[in-house]
Amino acid sequence: MTERLYLLDATIQDFDAVVVAVDQDRIELDRTAFYATGGGQPHDTGLLTWSDGDSAVEDVRTTDGRVWHHLSGDIPNVGASVTGVINQERRHHMMRTHTAMHILCGVMWQRWQRVVTGGNMDALSGRMDFELDEFPQGFIEEVENLCNAEIAADRPVEVSFLARSDAVLDRDLIRTKVNLIPDSVTDIRVVDIVGLDKQADGGTHVASTSEVGRIEITKTESKGRGFKRVRFVVHDG
Numbered sequence: 330m331t332e333r334l335y336l337l338d339a340t341i342q343d344f345d346a347v348v349v350a351v352d353q354d355r356i357e358l359d360r361t362a363f364y365a366t367g368g369g370q371p372h373d374t375g376l377l378t379w380s381d382g383d384s385a386v387e388d389v390r391t392t393d394g395r396v397w398h399h400l401s402g403d404i405p406n407v408g409a410s411v412t413g414v415i416n417q418e419r420r421h422h423m424m425r426t427h428t429a430m431h432i433l434c435g436v437m438w439q440r441w442q443r444v445v446t447g448g449n450m451d452a453l454s455g456r457m458d459f460e461l462d463e464f465p466q467g468f469i470e471e472v473e474n475l476c477n478a479e480i481a482a483d484r485p486v487e488v489s490f491l492a493r494s495d496a497v498l499d500r501d502l503i504r505t506k507v508n509l510i511p512d513s514v515t516d517i518r519v520v521d522i523v524g525l526d527k528q529a530d531g532g533t534h535v536a537s538t539s540e541v542g543r544i545e546i547t548k549t550e551s552k553g554r555g556f557k558r559v560r561f562v563v564h565d566g
Contacts, residue, residue: 331396332360336518337488339424339533343414348405355397356405362415365389365396369449370427370532373420379411386413420533422452422563425541428486428522428534429476429563430455432541435526436475441465446556453563461557469546472559476544479525480566483539487521501527542566 334341341362350357363386366372372389377400384402391397405411430448437443437459448457465471496502496517520530522538535541543564550558 330394331358333365333396334360334362335364335533336531339420340536341415342417343412345410345412348407348409348411350395351404351407352397354401354404355399357395357397358411358413361389361396361398362413363389363396363398364420364423364533365391367391368530368532369430369447369455370423371451373415373423375413375415377405377411377413379405379409419452421535423450424533424535426450426453426455426563427532428538429541429544429561430457431486431520431522431526431528431530431534432476432479432538432544433457433472433559433561434528435522436472436479439525440472440475454561456558456560458552458556458558460555462555464549464557469549473544473546476546479522480538480541480543483537484525485523485537486534487523488534489519489521490516491519493517496529499527502529539566 334344344362346358346360348356349359363375364373366389375386377384377386382403382405384400386398387401388399389396427450430450434445443459443461446458446460448455493515517529518531519527520534521527541563543566545562545564546559547562548560552558
């Protein structure tokens with residue numbers, strides 16, 4: 330199993346690793362800081378270098394529990410020592426956007442007691458679906474103001490790990506459906522925007538809400554009875 334360094338530290342910009350498998354234009358490493366697409370968050374990009382070559386990392390995917398880095402240039406051999414460098418601008422945009430999604434989740438629960446049913450994101454934009462029959466009057470302005478108030482509050486974003494037996498007893502994690510995580514996962518990674526939102530989550534986040542910038546709600550849509558979609562973008566503060 331590849332050690333996923335970003336689970337403990339999302340600010341890592343470069344790292345050393347060893348190639349453990351090669352399959353055409355993709356390689357598996359013993360450890361990586363490149364985020365693999367999952368949970369609605371797209372993969373990182375960047376560069377791999379080794380003693381006699383280098384290659385851009387264009388995609389990172391998990392297949393049957395294995396993290397594969399898709400390369401666009403040279404391919405290192407199994408056993409080669411490599412250095413990975415993350416595209417830090419893209420990574421930070423993803424971190425800001427993912428934290429913005431959790432802010433929106435927290436606001437929707439605290440203000441309207443509505444749970445999220447799905448979501449997706451790209452750099453500085455995203456969408457989230459909620460269990461909601463109708464949007465309240467003045468919804469866009471109110472939810473936007475509430476989200477930006479949470480950003481201004483500069484709430485810390487903390488990452489921790491809980492034993493599964495403890496996680497399933499946490500009311501906030503039950504609300505965000507921690508029970509949907511496969512039984513094989515014994516330690517649950519928790520992202521907590523202190524005082525606002527707590528979720529089982531494997532993505533990358535900023536250290537405090539103030540780093541997000543400013544959230545703008547750009548569109549609301551009906552996706553059928555009882556399901557509504559909210560689209561947003563993230564601006565610099």
